[in-house]
Amino acid sequence: MSKHDKKLDQAARAAWMYYVAGETQQDIADKLGVSRQVAQRLVSLAVEQGLVSVSITHPVADCMTLAGQLKARFDLQLCQVVPSAGIEASGLQQMIAVAGAEVMAQTLKLEEPQIIAVGSGRTLRATIDELPEFDRPQHSCVSLIGAIASDGSCTRYDVPLWMAEKTQGRYFILPAPLYADSTEDRDLWCNHRIYRTVTEEAEKADVMFVGIGHVSAGCPLNADGFISDEQVRRLESLHVAAEMLGHFIGQDGQRLRSELDDRLTSVELTASTQRKVIAFAGGSDKHQAIFAALRGRWITGLITDEESARFALAQPD
Template sequence: MSGTSPSDPAPASGPPTEGGVAAGDGPRSRFPLDTVYQAARMYYLEDATQNEIAARLGVSRPTVSRLVSEARRAGLVRIEVVDPFQDETAVLAERLRVVLGLQAVYLAAVTHTATLGVDLAEPVAAAVEAMHLAPGDAVLVSSGSTVHAIAHGVVPPMPGVQLVPTVGGQADPNQWFQTNEITRAAAERSGAIPTFLFAQALPSEALRASLDEDPAFQHVVGLWERATGAILGIGAPVATRDAMARGLPVDHAVFERATGDVCLNFTGPDGEAIEFPGSERMVRTSREVLAAVPHAVGVAVGAVKVPSIISAVRGRLVNELVTDAATARALLDALA
């Protein structure tokens, strides 16, 4: 039977008052606030049964269930789902930071290719927060599939910050290497201001010479040199890749030794620079500039990236790292 039993609180009439659950502009409730609070306190803090609460409050057992539900709806009860791997992840991050000699390591517990941008959102947000950015600061953004996923996923707020592409790739057929589009997407989601780089990754000699005289290009170079932070994809060993930036001589024998790259700065196992004919014309943030960025955050996930991460750290191309727990364990095993 529906309705209110004689022992139940009478339904509230008129506008809620300060004694009701929803005083002011909040949602209305048929129960007084003090009754809802007492029921929630006994249920969650005293572990009292619903029968015990009903007897103590003088209401029916079904009303106790409604009171507890009302407490949650009104915000009197906050339920937290605790990640059981959180402590383990924090310890793992610190171990990896020490072993690699980095400023910081930020880990996601688990990642999946289909949800990579969302999975890495929390550690990327933590890395950005540690940059202590202010409007007008510059943050560099590289190309690559991981940074592309981040830019089109959940990007932390960066209002007034200038996002700057680190490499050319204006008309690259692969979306992972379209640096202007990656920068635009990240700026749109973060409230940052995008800066664009209208150049190919490997221009001709004549085009490169004209770029060096172009004021817009020089503006971008100036932002590279004063950047506060950077979000940098760490590329996999060249031999394992399905695609490379347009114009690179991928068949050149030198790429067989390339364990990876950061902003098209290719490295060998010990972080040494790997150059090739035409590499002096590359439109890329140089190794020297990357080494001077206060928060150069490398992002990479997967066992295939382990040698790439190690070489990027040894080459001083990154000084912080965002990855997941599985990759962190693989790194520690490789370095052991």
Template sequence: MTRRLEKSQSRVQRSALSPPPEFVGDPIVWAAWLYYEERMTQEEVADRLGVSRASVVNFLQEARDRGIVTIAVASEHLQSVRVSRELCKRFGLKSCVVIPDDGGRLPDYERIGRAGGRLLTEILEPSDILGVSWGRTVLALSASLPAVHLPGVSVVQIAGSAIGTAEFSPELCTTNIANRLGARCVNLYAPGIVSRPEVKKLFMQEPTLVEQFKLIRSCSKVLFGVAGVGRASTALRSGYMTPEKIRPYVQGGAVGVMSGRFFDRDGKPVLGPLDEQMIGLTLREIARSPERICIAGGPDKVEAIGGMLAGGYATILVTDETTAQALMTRH
């Protein structure tokens, strides 16, 4: 009885494994075609062939062993990986995400923001305190961030607010990210720049701000963008600063600005009158955070990003391939 059953099953399997003529009678080729070319799942291939899913796994492995299928990573992605590793080595980064160029189909800041959002959801821990700065790329990240449920995370604003366009609003960046994460949101309800140094001193003595800054300075991760100091700079377009206000910094050697703070090509802070009027974390305070994620790119920011990296302000960088190549040439 058992032998008759085995023979019957064998006949059914041979019938199920009769490939169409174009596969020259080879079920291995048939399985490979269905899986790799027609994009069927392994389960769907198993149903079509009339075999178990385990058999399909074996067929696909044999297809690779026999050279029927060859798998290779696209060269443009390998190039991005090489550049990424070189940047990590040169600047002591923990990791670096370099996105391949897309021929100008989408703005750099949108593509970098999306990549940064995917990375952020991968590295956030359930009890993290995430400090968020502002900028066009940070806003793009906040708008495209995949929705996840991290109620134990706190998202805090690390630079004061500005009367500018909604596009560059620090509190909007923080709120968007907190909403996408289902996290606690802590906005910094104070101006980014006040009128006089003595006004800043009064603000910083307020009990509410004293408590908020205790939280802000305890961030386990900080997310920020970088801007240049030219007329097209995000800092100027945001309404956060004016050409007259930043002129002393440029004259002092500043090449970039992050979270409202200026630095030179070696990453050293460049101080000026505004520093006594700014409410938010300083460069040195940002650098104390264990993990610092910079999302920035574009040909107009190469010098600024280079200075930021030279100063060791980032542990993780997300940028585009053209910018990454320019950074390697610059250094």
């Protein structure tokens, strides 16, 4: 790589930090190891070279390389990696959201009616928040997961509704709690006519947008009341690595069977899927979870950060 290209890469990284992650010029200087004046010039260079418009059009070369390596190793159809070195968690989520929104928009812009199946989670919600509004009432948005906790409350991250509002399209809610109180209770929920109608619609989805969760004390699934502290401890003892739509995945990338399986009401996920399943996840607390989802071939597309990408690529098969 030429000296000019390296400078452009550094300018692009500074632009990501400044315009997307909301970092100050002093923050950028500290994290890139340069003076504040140099950081200011890098941001200015990004603007002068046309790298900054509505979005940053010059990808950081390392991130492009990492994305290509992830695609090749884990059989991904789509992959985008955003810069993450030294960036705080909130800024990192925002960067993934901006990149993810561009990916989502490729489907939402289509004139042909699309069925879009959506999971839940903070990163997915942040990504949908970054979407512009589309006049696409012909599209349908289908929930893949019940948003009701055991106490009857609804999660704040009922993201399919937010996407439907962005497109002005129809919204199909999955009318069930994520985990029913018992196997018999699950059968009652899942045999309801509306439940079957919604899950049949989800099976026809053109694309599925999902998050990748981790499981530990205080994780969103625990904090939002879907699983108890004791259930978290039992899952950790089984070496859980990831959670997707209420399905638990072990460190080997395989489905981890637990007591909760017989009560799960969300749409079934399958490994080595031929469906278009695009995940949005990043950050150090998600490293193991992202790798497990990749290792088990649970997804066909991924929007993540460079440190998560490097972690996944460093793991042995």
